[in-house]
Amino acid sequence: MKVDVLLGLQWGDEGKGKIVDVLTKKYDVIARFQGGPNAGHTIEFDNKKFVLHTIPSGIFNEGTVNVVGNGVIIDPYIFKEELEVLLESGLNVKRNLYISKKAHVILPSHRLLDAVYERAKGDQKIGSTLKGIGPTYTDKISRNGIRVGDLTLPGFKQKYEEAKKRHFLLASVYQVDIKSITIEGQSFEAYEKAWFESLETLLSLNLVNSEYFLNKQLDQGKKILAEGAQGTLLDIDFGSYPYVTSSNTITAGVSNGLGIAPSKIGKVFGIFKAYCTRVGSGPFPTELFDETGEKLRKVGREFGATTGRPRRCGWLDMVALKYAIMINGVTDLMMMKADVLNEFEEIEVAVKYKVDGKITDEMPYDMTGVDIEPVYEKIKGWNRSLDEVKSFEEMPEELKQYVRYIEENTGVPVTLVSIGPDRSQTLIKE
Ligand code: GDP
Ligand code: IMO
Ligand code: MG
Secondary structure (H helix, E strand, C coil): CCEEEEEECCCCCCCHHHHHHHHHHHCCEEEECCECCCCCEEEEECCEEEEECCCCCCCCCCCCEEEECCCEEECHHHHHHHHHHHHHCCCCCHHHEEEECCCEECCHHHHHHHHHHHHHHHHHCCCCCCCCHHHHHHHHHCCCCCEHHHHHCCCHHHHHHHHHHHHHHHHHCCCCCHHHCCECCECHHHHHHHHHHHHHHHHCCEEECHHHHHHHHHHCCCCEEEECCCCHHHCCCCCCCCCCCCCCCCCHHHHHHHCCCHHHEEEEEEEEECCEEECCCCCCCCECCCHHHHHHHHHCCCECCCCCCECEEECEEHHHHHHHHHHHCCCEEEEECHHHHCCCCEEEEEEEEEECCEEECCCCCCCCCCCEEEEEEEEECCCCCCCCCCCCCCCCHHHHHHHHHHHHHHCCCEEEEECCCECCCEEECC
16 A cells, blocks of 8 residues: 655645545545644535644544644644634544654744744745744754653653743844734733643644554555645745745655655645745746736635735746656646636746746746746636536536646646535546
8 A cells, every 4th residue: 555645736725625625535544744834724615614724634524534744843722723623513523633742843932933033034034924833843953842742741841941941042132022022912921821721632632653653554455645735836945945834845755754655655646726826925937916916816815824815826837837746756637726717818827937038947946046037828718617517528628728738748647627615616537
């Protein structure tokens, strides 16, 4: 048995949550392998809408086991809030949820530091979700982190106090008014109190050595799907550094983040929007600043699931898509939000870049210091509603052509097309 992977090929928010939920019935286990509550994965069904931040998107299927892997970082406060929403909806969440003891914990002072770093950067800020992602992964790599398994050990309180002291000392180096920083709308002290209270909820769950847990499931012939967060162009190594997140969002991250050997990776489902969006700062070659960009944002309801910020919008970027396919070894493409392009006579796709006057089909090393002008090709739009479309065969000819165009350019089959946010609005190639 191998582990299949579903991950984003753009700058996040491709619709990973929706598709993991759709695919869940084919899997026994869904496992998150990286990122933290910077993620916001939306799932809609039966006129209900949920946004998950840490809990895998398989949670709505009764029999599926959900695992938060060692590569994920957890904020007990956000986690508790997320869990409560699910419990209130009547789901028996705790039974099917397993947390890696090796997952690192986001402390209140990590969130404080995140805010301090962003403020200190001024114009150069990353546009972080301010969930403490950068500082928590920094502590993990510098061997100063606190893991879920540490929360029950006698030395925890002392470790906590030492980390907090270190973080405040670090924060004091910057010309930032620390007192003015709030976390979840609360003062540091109030938030810290609530954070400690939320530990009990986290500790009431099934805490496991998830690498053994998952490999045993594989040995028993169980099917596992790894759920990515963020997207390839936000990867710490291959994204548009420094405008990235702090984890490996790519297929390789599954091995580190779950303890799954590379030889045990099966299919890689690469998910992308029929156009592009980005939230936060950083390069975005095909970004549109005109009414077309505005139309994509309005029709696509492009506002962040975690922060509510408007997402920047633009045409599909084939240079970036091909790069992401290469890095991840994508076996199947899944195209999301096709319906957002319903009212366009013409669709554009960037097939090459003109970088400082020279044509290239590669992502430049320095995306911010150079002038990137996308070279577009025009494709005829379908210019009609997809509401009645129930299968690949029923797709309008122009949409079929758009799909074929992407397949020919990338050499990878498109096996799923999404035509609306609801679970049911999903076309799967037979
Ligand atoms: P994720 O982070 O990759 O899980 O994606 P998000 O949930 O942050 O953002 C995707 C947004 O698009 C959510 O609001 C979804 O409900 C919505 N969505 C997903 N698929 C489709 C689709 O095919 N059409 C439309 N119109 N919306 C979609
Ligand atoms: P999902 O899983 C979109 C972006 C932030 C910022 C940068 C760094 O929902 O697709 P961080 O909080 O990690 O320090 O922010 O990365 N970002 C996301 N953008 N979707 C996400 O997750 C994101 N997670 C982080 O906006 O630009
Ligand atoms: Mg999202």
